Amino acid sequence: MHKAEPLKLGTRGSPLALVQARAVAAALVAAHGWPEDSVEIVPIKTTGDKVQDRPLAEIGGKALWTKELDRALLARDIDFAVHSAKDMESIRPDAIALAAALPRADVRERIIGVSGLDALRPGMRVGTTSPRRAAQLLARVPGLGLVPFRGNVATRLARIDAGEADATLLASAGLARLGMHDVGAPIPVEAMLPAPGQAIIAIEARTGDDTVLGHLAAINDADAMTALVAERAFAAALGGSCHSPVAALAERDGADFHLRAEILSTDGQERIAAEARFSESDAATAAETLARTLLNRASPALRSLFVA
Numbered sequence: 001m002h003k004a005e006p007l008k009l010g011t012r013g014s015p016l017a018l019v020q021a022r023a024v025a026a027a028l029v030a031a032h033g034w035p036e037d038s039v040e041i042v043p044i045k046t047t048g049d050k051v052q053d054r055p056l057a058e059i060g061g062k063a064l065w066t067k068e069l070d071r072a073l074l075a076r077d078i079d080f081a082v083h084s085a086k087d088m089e090s091i092r093p094d095a096i097a098l099a100a101a102l103p104r105a106d107v108r109e110r111i112i113g114v115s116g117l118d119a120l121r122p123g124m125r126v127g128t129t130s131p132r133r134a135a136q137l138l139a140r141v142p143g144l145g146l147v148p149f150r151g152n153v154a155t156r157l158a159r160i161d162a163g164e165a166d167a168t169l170l171a172s173a174g175l176a177r178l179g180m181h182d183v184g185a186p187i188p189v190e191a192m193l194p195a196p197g198q199a200i201i202a203i204e205a206r207t208g209d210d211t212v213l214g215h216l217a218a219i220n221d222a223d224a225m226t227a228l229v230a231e232r233a234f235a236a237a238l239g240g241s242c243h244s245p246v247a248a249l250a251e252r253d254g255a256d257f258h259l260r261a262e263i264l265s266t267d268g269q270e271r272i273a274a275e276a277r278f279s280e281s282d283a284a285t286a287a288e289t290l291a292r293t294l295l296n297r298a299s300p301a302l303r304s305l306f307v308a
């Protein structure tokens with residue numbers, strides 16, 4: 001049974017965020033057989049959207065994508081919030097609960113501007129402000145130039161067209177959701193491991209709001225949620241900031257899950273990778289153990305990028 005009052009879905013207002021919000025609204029309406037207008041999309045501008053000219057790491061990190069949505073959620077201006085899981089801090093307020101994850105899209109990165117990773121040469125310029133992407137690229141091609149490249153997907157593509165850099169990297173999932181299925185070349189995860197949460201749309205609601213949490217449970221994808229729990233527990237256990245180059249990918253493998261992860265120095269010179277197998281019930285503990293293993297193998301300098 002659905003009440004007359006629509007459920008309010010909070011989202012950022014970027015084109016990608018709005019597509020993702022519509023996907024969540026459509027999934028909810030379909031799962032419950034509700035009328036179209038039973039979910040209202042409420043776009044909310046975040047600090048991350050307002051400040052476009054500086055790297056995220058410099059202006060305060062991932063909280064800038066969530067703060068205004070958190071506030072609206074706790075003030076009951078919205079009933080739940082939709083996020084790119086990749087953009088969420090690894091530690092979230094206790095009053096906010098991870099309610100559901102949509103089925104994961106293509107986890108791969110795509111390279112735009114050149115034919116593939118192998119085409120990159122020292123001295124070429126790649127546009128990115130992601131410490132992970134920068135470090136992964138520098139690990140492969142020392143001497144690569146990096147230019148700061150923020151802004152939404154369309155802006156970044158326009159900057160390549162304008163010659164501001166030779167290449168850039170974007171998540172395949174975001175491009176596909178924007179209808180750009182053929183832009184750039186996909187990079188195998190073996191060559192470039194994605195960010196924790198990449199290609200997962202996550203939904204948060206108020207802790208204890210059992211009505212809303214119950215509605216959202218109907219659209220949860222159990223495998224995506226398990227992967228997300230593992231990847232986020234890994235990132236949280238590392239204790240890094242948005243300056244710390246971290247990659248992690250958990251995937252179902254038969255009855256179990258397989259987690260691959262790596263941490264890198266900012267210049268890509270040091271790269272520590274490891275993997276683990278785990279069952280659904282111990283996603284978080286297995287990921288925390290893997291994080292400690294990686295930190296133990298890291299040099300003091302690399303470790304200092306993580307544990308305070």
Ligand SMILES: NCc1[nH]cc(CCC(=O)O)c1CC(=O)O
Nearest residue numbers: 084086170171173174198199200
């Ligand atoms: N940092 C911005 C962001 N957040 C989520 C995606 C892509 C969609 C996803 O991974 O779910 C993107 C763009 C990109 O990095 O290419």
